[in-house]
Amino acid sequence: MRILKTCLVGFVLLAANAASAAIEVKPYVDATAVDLLHILPPPPADDSAQTLAELGEILTIQVARTPAMAERARADSAENIWRFADVLGDKFTAENLPKLAALAERLTKTEDVVVKPAKKGFNRPRPYVLNKLVDPLRAGTSMSASGSWPSGHTTLGTLMGIVLADMVPEKKAALMRRAWEYGDNRVVAGVHYRSDVEMGRIAGSVIAATLIARADFRRDFDAARKELRRALDLPPPG
Template identity: 55%
Template sequence: MKRYASLAAGLLLLVVGSTARAEDAKPFITNKDVDLTMILPPPPANDSAETKAELGEVLTMQVTRTPEMEARAIADAEENVWRFADVMGPNFNKDKLPKFSAFFDRVVETEGAVVDPAKDVWKRPRPHQLSDLVKPVVKLSSSGSWPSGHATVGTMMGIILSDMVPERRAEIMARAAEFGHNRIVGGIHYPSDVEMGKISGSVIAAVLLNRDDFKAEYDVARAELRSDLGM
């Protein structure tokens, strides 16, 4: 019986491990730890000169963006660290980095846990919700626009990833900036949403990097990544 019990336990662990998904990841912190409504200013009013000017910027982007830019924005709608593969090299692969992957799943979940409550407080309408002239090329969203969650998580991932691989900091942070900017290219965010996302991501990353529970998982993920990259 003991032999079968051990076998059953092993199979259970195998099934649980193989079916684990990113949505099962737990955030490191929530808005109880970082309250963005106490850090960021409120968004400009819908009828303000600033919002009207930004709407003009979104519309200008709409008529100047190229098919290649649109394709890049559509691809960057996916919120995960693997969007940095183009600057990390061919060995930057989810299948090769299970611990690193699980770690960054938690980083992504942390963004939502901190940013979404703030979005719900401010409820800034997206550009396409204020003007029928705006035609986003990415998936539509009705959540609050301020701050941009994509810009937030892109900045978080960029800071943490470049801390793991400082040899590529310039390329990683440039990619993080592009990740946020592509929300403007995609027509789903105002420029100021993205700027507030960069601030939010920087604040959250700074808090995470000073937490013992975060650093314990960070060290494991960093070691796996650098080994895989031959560093």
């Protein structure tokens, strides 16, 4: 009986691993298609006037930020599309929008595989690594050791904002303001320099422009757009 139980447990684990592999999220493109090391300029030197000025901005914000600002910045450390519920309302949830949720997972994976090589290649130290006076807002128990240039959160936030604005052009201005705030909160949190955020906005825009030409993205986009507009009681796309 013990041997049978062991075999059954092994079978369940193998089946679970196989299922996990089968549903692995795949990016739409990777760094071979969007090579940020060649698209973006290099970051300013650690001892440059620009970096020192950006550190000064972070430290000034650190002193002036309110508890509400800090809470908002911490919340925006979550890398997910549902942070845009501020604009799109209570119906904007993964439970209501499974097709959009699946598309968002692929966008997140795409940002990850495009941005990671650039972060490693540029290797700009985070503000709190370069200057110990910076007290970053922690969303978890540890702080990222990855490079700072460009901001991956801002890249993803910009990408998601553009995609959602294309789905719901009626709310384009509000969605893009929210995307900009999402990036700005990386500076409020003390985890990125202002120029990291600017580079993230460029990176997110380039990825969005690349995806629009891909048939697989267009297929997922069209399905998610119909689902989203139906959930928000908006007319179907023209």
